[in-house]
Amino acid sequence: MIKLRHPTLALGLACAAALGTVWAAKPLDAAPAAQRAIAPAGPDWRIVGMRRLTEAQYRNTIADIFGTDIRVAGRFEPIVRPAHELIASGARAASISPAGLEQFDAMARQIAAQVFDPAHRDQFVVCPGGSGATPDRACLRPTLDRLGRLLFRRPLSPDEGAFYADLADRAATAGGSVDRGLELALAAMLVSPHFLYVIERAEPDPAAPGRFRLDNPSRAARLSFTLWNTTPHAALLDAAAAGELTDPARLRAMAGQMVASPRFASGIRAFFADMLLFERFDELAKDPLVFPYFNPAVAQALPEQMLLTITDHLLTRDGDYRELFTTRQTWMNRPLAALYQVPVSRSQGWVRYEFPEGSDRAGLLGQAGFLAMYSHSGRSSPTLRGRAVRELLMCQPVPNPPGNVNFTAVQDIANRAMPTARIRLDAHNTDPVCAGCHAITDPIGLTLERFDGIGARRTRENDAPIDVSGSIDGKLFEGAAGLGQALAESRDTATCVASRALEYATGKPVDDSARVDALTDRFAARNHRIRQLFLDVVTMPEAYAVDAAPLSGTATRSRRR
Amino acid sequence: MTSLKTTTLTLLTGLAGLAAGFAAVTPGEPGTVIAQSSPELPPPPANGELGFVVEEFAPPVVQGKEACPDGTVPKLKEAYLASLPEAERARLALKENEPEFTRRWQATAVGPGNTNICSQPDRFRRPLLRTVQSPTAQGLDLDRGAGGESCEHGEFTSPAGETGIDNQEYRVMGCTLEWRGKDGIAGDIASGLRQFHASGEWTQVLLLRGIDSFDRDDDVEVIYANTADRPPADAKGRFLPGASFTVSNSGPRHRNVLKGRINKGVLTTEPTTIVLAQTWGQGGARDLRGSRSRYTFNQGRLRLVFRPDGRLEGLLGGYRPAFEVIQSPAIGGVGAATTAGIDCAGMLATLLHYADGVRDRKTGKCTAVSSAMRVVAIPAFVNDLPAATGASAR
Numbered sequence: 001m002i003k004l005r006h007p008t009l010a011l012g013l014a015c016a017a018a019l020g021t022v023w024a025a026k027p028l029d030a031a032p033a034a035q036r037a038i039a040p041a042g043p044d045w046r047i048v049g050m051r052r053l054t055e056a057q058y059r060n061t062i063a064d065i066f067g068t069d070i071r072v073a074g075r076f077e078p079i080v081r082p083a084h085e086l087i088a089s090g091a092r093a094a095s096i097s098p099a100g101l102e103q104f105d106a107m108a109r110q111i112a113a114q115v116f117d118p119a120h121r122d123q124f125v126v127c128p129g130g131s132g133a134t135p136d137r138a139c140l141r142p143t144l145d146r147l148g149r150l151l152f153r154r155p156l157s158p159d160e161g162a163f164y165a166d167l168a169d170r171a172a173t174a175g176g177s178v179d180r181g182l183e184l185a186l187a188a189m190l191v192s193p194h195f196l197y198v199i200e201r202a203e204p205d206p207a208a209p210g211r212f213r214l215d216n217p218s219r220a221a222r223l224s225f226t227l228w229n230t231t232p233h234a235a236l237l238d239a240a241a242a243g244e245l246t247d248p249a250r251l252r253a254m255a256g257q258m259v260a261s262p263r264f265a266s267g268i269r270a271f272f273a274d275m276l277l278f279e280r281f282d283e284l285a286k287d288p289l290v291f292p293y294f295n296p297a298v299a300q301a302l303p304e305q306m307l308l309t310i311t312d313h314l315l316t317r318d319g320d321y322r323e324l325f326t327t328r329q330t331w332m333n334r335p336l337a338a339l340y341q342v343p344v345s346r347s348q349g350w351v352r353y354e355f356p357e358g359s360d361r362a363g364l365l366g367q368a369g370f371l372a373m374y375s376h377s378g379r380s381s382p383t384l385r386g387r388a389v390r391e392l393l394m395c396q397p398v399p400n401p402p403g404n405v406n407f408t409a410v411q412d413i414a415n416r417a418m419p420t421a422r423i424r425l426d427a428h429n430t431d432p433v434c435a436g437c438h439a440i441t442d443p444i445g446l447t448l449e450r451f452d453g454i455g456a457r458r459t460r461e462n463d464a465p466i467d468v469s470g471s472i473d474g475k476l477f478e479g480a481a482g483l484g485q486a487l488a489e490s491r492d493t494a495t496c497v498a499s500r501a502l503e504y505a506t507g508k509p510v511d512d513s514a515r516v517d518a519l520t521d522r523f524a525a526r527n528h529r530i531r532q533l534f535l536d537v538v539t540m541p542e543a544y545a546v547d548a549a550p551l552s553g554t555a556t557r558s559r560r561r
Numbered sequence: 562m563t564s565l566k567t568t569t570l571t572l573l574t575g576l577a578g579l580a581a582g583f584a585a586v587t588p589g590e591p592g593t594v595i596a597q598s599s600p601e602l603p604p605p606p607a608n609g610e611l612g613f614v615v616e617e618f619a620p621p622v623v624q625g626k627e628a629c630p631d632g633t634v635p636k637l638k639e640a641y642l643a644s645l646p647e648a649e650r651a652r653l654a655l656k657e658n659e660p661e662f663t664r665r666w667q668a669t670a671v672g673p674g675n676t677n678i679c680s681q682p683d684r685f686r687r688p689l690l691r692t693v694q695s696p697t698a699q700g701l702d703l704d705r706g707a708g709g710e711s712c713e714h715g716e717f718t719s720p721a722g723e724t725g726i727d728n729q730e731y732r733v734m735g736c737t738l739e740w741r742g743k744d745g746i747a748g749d750i751a752s753g754l755r756q757f758h759a760s761g762e763w764t765q766v767l768l769l770r771g772i773d774s775f776d777r778d779d780d781v782e783v784i785y786a787n788t789a790d791r792p793p794a795d796a797k798g799r800f801l802p803g804a805s806f807t808v809s810n811s812g813p814r815h816r817n818v819l820k821g822r823i824n825k826g827v828l829t830t831e832p833t834t835i836v837l838a839q840t841w842g843q844g845g846a847r848d849l850r851g852s853r854s855r856y857t858f859n860q861g862r863l864r865l866v867f868r869p870d871g872r873l874e875g876l877l878g879g880y881r882p883a884f885e886v887i888q889s890p891a892i893g894g895v896g897a898a899t900t901a902g903i904d905c906a907g908m909l910a911t912l913l914h915y916a917d918g919v920r921d922r923k924t925g926k927c928t929a930v931s932s933a934m935r936v937v938a939i940p941a942f943v944n945d946l947p948a949a950t951g952a953s954a955r
Binding site for chain 1: 789790793794795799801803804805807942
């Protein structure tokens with residue numbers, strides 16, 4: 001333990017000082033240096049957004065900066081998803097509760113202790129005398145400046161550097177160890193809002209007088225978190241420091257390298273996990289008596305199968321996005337294979353699998369993950385499935401049911417007089433209040449009824465044959481394969497993913513339909529390749545033009561003493 | 562699929578038809594294995610292959626009071642008490658004399674040199690155990706009534722009326738509490754073995770190749786092997802059909818290649834030595850997974866019936882070395898004797914007394930007992946070893 005008399009207070013002050021930098025216009029005498037933490041990029045810069053790191057982004061960042069052997073243990077406060085939006089949009093409005101900050105503080109201390117333990121410290125301590133020099137206080141500033149740049153995704157300002165070095169120095173004195181000082185200062189950085197939030201800053205746009213654009217460090221963060229779901233790497237920070245990311249050609253070149261990298265798969269996984277509401281898998285529960293094939297191993301495999309299918313099709317095969325709804329190619333592991341009743345050769349891990357031609361297992365909608373997620377715990381649900389298709393894949397919000405709905409007919413699944421979901425829904429829809437919305441969802445969802453509440457195949461329900469005819473926007477089809485084909489042919493699916501990609505990158509839902517249409521057209525012109533879509537999204541100048549209204553007031557105001 | 566080129570994979574093709582076609586086969590009463598021909602036999606699987614995972618593998622016990630009219634085999638404690646004069650029995654039965662009683666009966670389980678009747682059962686002379694008295698038992702006719710290498714023994718008749726049944730293991734062990742339990746309820750042996758199968762410790766799979774007909778096919782290859790893969794099960798512990806398994810190619814696992822034939826929906830295999838894995842307990846001296854041992858069925862053979870629901874059900878028969886039958890309590894050592902009260906020495910002596918197979922060339926005495934295991938297997942996908950690994954993975 002550090003023998004600082006009030007180490008917690010010191011850390012708290014550091015954190016509060018940093019918070020004050022962003023959120024308060026009042027001076028904070030406890031840490032005057034930190035009040036000027038944000039190095040001004042120009043005379044009229046301003047903070048225009050703050051996006052809280054997701055759990056995955058936090059973990060990826062720690063792993064990238066400090067190594068995958070640094071353990072991150074703690075509970076992350078969830079970021080609330082706004083209705084019909086992405087978590088990426090919710091992150092822009094996400095606060096941290098006192099309890100949440102305690103968790104971040106505990107994690108920060110654990111991480112810092114590991115970074116400066118004897119097994120790791122030599123990788124991170126930078127001394128003026130070089131790597132062979134005996135660590136002393138002269139190492140504090142260069143070590144913390146280097147780590148601060150990586151953690152805050154920009155160089156530390158001189159005041160910030162001095163502040164953290166001073167904090168470390170005082171802790172080293174009290175604790176009798178340079179390492180202890182570094183540990184405390186690093187822990188303070190890890191609870192700083194400059195680390196926990198991606199802070200977007202704007203500067204005047206020289207090409208459009210009176211307008212603002214994101215500055216270079218903010219662009220670096222956007223590129224990295226959008227494309228790789230992690231913190232900017234050194235080359236990207238260097239490019240930002242050199243001002244290259246406001247050069248459209250250099251920006252495109254850098255983004256082009258990033259979408260060509262294998263690490264783009266992490267970004268795509270994060271994007272689709274957000275777009276398809278994968279956080280719901282954490283709460284997925286099924287009745288084990290009704291669905292004996294559902295178990296923890298299957299629950300864990302369901303989202304992974306979908307993500308493997310997505311990344312394999314879109315990245316490894318460089319496939320057409322629309323074919324995600326028709327492809328018979330997927331991945332299997334042993335637990336899932338039992339649910340699908342197909343063979344898997346390997347005892348451990350995943351293997352490629354292709355459903356036979358003519359199989360109704362077409363695309364993402366034929367996968368157990370989607371089918372199980374949009375079902376009830378003991379039965380399938382054409383309505384939930386149809387709604388999910390509308391909302392998630394076509395970006396068409398469906399109203400919630402009124403509070404006084406009588407669900408008796410649809411829940412009575414053992415009623416031999418109404419053996420199938422179609423018959424039960426017909427009975428339910430005799431109420432005109434219900435029929436309106438069900439007409440939007442059920443003709444879609446009923447085509448997936450040959451899959452039960454966990455996505456296992458069935459041909460009959462209550463010994464009655466299952467009718468899987470359906471329609472979407474007047475187009476008639478049969479079964480999951482027909483639905484997948486209809487979605488593949490619909491422009492709405494392409495428009496939806498394009499708008500979601502833009503929302504994901506900017507952290508804001510897109511209300512400019514003309515911009516989305518143009519993006520969709522370019523997406524189509526590039527044969528609906530996801531790499532091209534994201535390359536467009538992260539390089540389109542409009543996405544970096546920001547509202548003039550600052551989040552924190554003008555720089556002049558924020559720096560007022 | 563990536564690695565299917567190097568593995569053989571069963572497909573469940575034709576299982577639905579199989580189930581439908583065998584609807585006329587006699588439904589499976591537990592232990593009833595005599596097949597009847599079906600007027601409607603299904604087409605064979607398209608690729609000639611079917612896979613199964615064994616869900617039940619335990620000695621078949623015919624329940625009923627006539628089997629053991631004097632009750633189950635006394636435990637060591639009971640046997641010791643019964644050996645005493647009546648007055649002494651009454652005295653030791655008193656509560657205050659329990660420590661003395663315990664000390665005295667447990668002393669019968671240990672011998673000089675730190676030996677005990679389960680770890681060194683051959684060093685103790687114990688009376689023979691009670692044996693099954695009824696003429697009925699499950700099993701196969703291993704010697705076809707001709708004797709041959711067999712030693713003199715009595716034969717049973719199966720509950721379905723088949724004569725010439727050889728099952729001396731059942732004759733000896735069938736009255737132990739572990740096997741019989743209470744009448745009408747399977748003993749510990751059935752539930753215990755089921756747990757071992759469910760744990761993946763010694764899971765068995767069957768892979769049938771070259772099936773051309775379920776009515777008559779004289780050339781079916783049967784791979785009867787262990788797998789390290791744990792079977793998925795429902796909330797009640799029943800195995801789930803359609804899971805994938807791979808024949809184990811490492812560790813003390815076994816792969817038996819049997820020559821089989823199908824006649825009227827009944828699969829039989831030619832006699833050969835069949836070896837399968839068994840693992841007892843946990844944290845054994847040689848392995849964290851427990852002490853490893855084997856099932857050895859000399860002149861072993863299968864007789865299995867294709868059931869309407871897709872299962873295979875029947876018997877594995879053969880001659881098991883006498884000591885192998887008691888290897889579980891033998892591994893348990895003195896604890897098996899003093900805690901579970903098992904008279905391993907008496908068991909071994911009785912097994913050798915009734916042994917009817919595998920003559921010792923020097924002594925001319927039989928060393929193995931005829932045995933049967935009830936086998937129930939459910940449909941599964943079974944990946945065989947890569948061809949390059951060879952036929953044996955023992």
